[in-house]
Amino acid sequence: MPLVQQSVAELPEFPFASFEEFREAYREGRARVWVRYDFRSVWEFSSSSERAGQIALTGSALFACLIFLLLAALTHNLWWLCGAPAALLGMLAASPSPGLISGGGCIAVPLFAAGVIGSVFLDRSLFWAGIAGFVCWFFASAGQGIADVTIRDAMVKSEETFLLLYSRRAITRVEALEEEPKI
Numbered sequence: 001m002p003l004v005q006q007s008v009a010e011l012p013e014f015p016f017a018s019f020e021e022f023r024e025a026y027r028e029g030r031a032r033v034w035v036r037y038d039f040r041s042v043w044e045f046s047s048s049s050e051r052a053g054q055i056a057l058t059g060s061a062l063f064a065c066l067i068f069l070l071l072a073a074l075t076h077n078l079w080w081l082c083g084a085p086a087a088l089l090g091m092l093a094a095s096p097s098p099g100l101i102s103g104g105g106c107i108a109v110p111l112f113a114a115g116v117i118g119s120v121f122l123d124r125s126l127f128w129a130g131i132a133g134f135v136c137w138f139f140a141s142a143g144q145g146i147a148d149v150t151i152r153d154a155m156v157k158s159e160e161t162f163l164l165l166y167s168r169r170a171i172t173r174v175e176a177l178e179e180e181p182k183i
Contacts, residue, residue, distance in 0.1 A: 011166065015175060019158075025177075029177070031175065033155070033174050035151045036172050037170075038151070041151060041164075041165055041170040042147040045153070045161075054143050054146060056139075057139045057140060057142050058091070058143035058144070060136050060140065061087040061088055061091035064087035064136055065084040068081060069081070069084060071083075079123035080129075082125070083128060086132050086136075088136075089133055090108050090132065090133040090138075090140065091137065093137050094140030095144065096144040096145045111129075111133030114130055115130015115133065
């Protein structure tokens with residue numbers, strides 16, 4: 001796919017005159033960049049060990065689902081099936097900057113609490129469903145955080161790479177930060 005822009009100066013509302021000016025401002029903390037998870041970009045700019053980490057962290061919910069399905073089949077206890085949607089909900093609520101109130105924690109923490117409470121009143125396997133929801137949220141958030149860093153590292157390598165990431169919408173917005181007033 002050919003790039004439409006040949007220079008960052010051609011980007012709409014780009015606050016810097018050149019890529020070098022942007023790179024310097026970014027390294028000095030005078031530029032804020034919004035990035036979005038883009039699998040193709042993350043995969044392209046990751047090392048093989050980072051790719052393995054991405055698969056392990058982000059795919060942990062799928063692995064947990066398989067374990068819960070297997071446990072339900074082997075033990076003939078259908079309560080184990082509750083772990084599969086809990087793990088998937090945890091993965092779907094993931095965020096590259098997780099917080100317990102925002103960033104998906106508002107889903108992961110109640111999943112954990114519901115699992116603990118359900119294990120007391122209904123079946124002890126629900127405890128593990130709650131744990132799975134929380135752990136899968138945490139792991140998937142860690143995987144997205146690594147992806148975020150990968151995109152941020154790649155974007156300052158060259159103007160061509162920056163424009164490629166921008167065209168894929170892995171970089172969604174750039175803002176120049178005002179310098180603090182000197183007293």
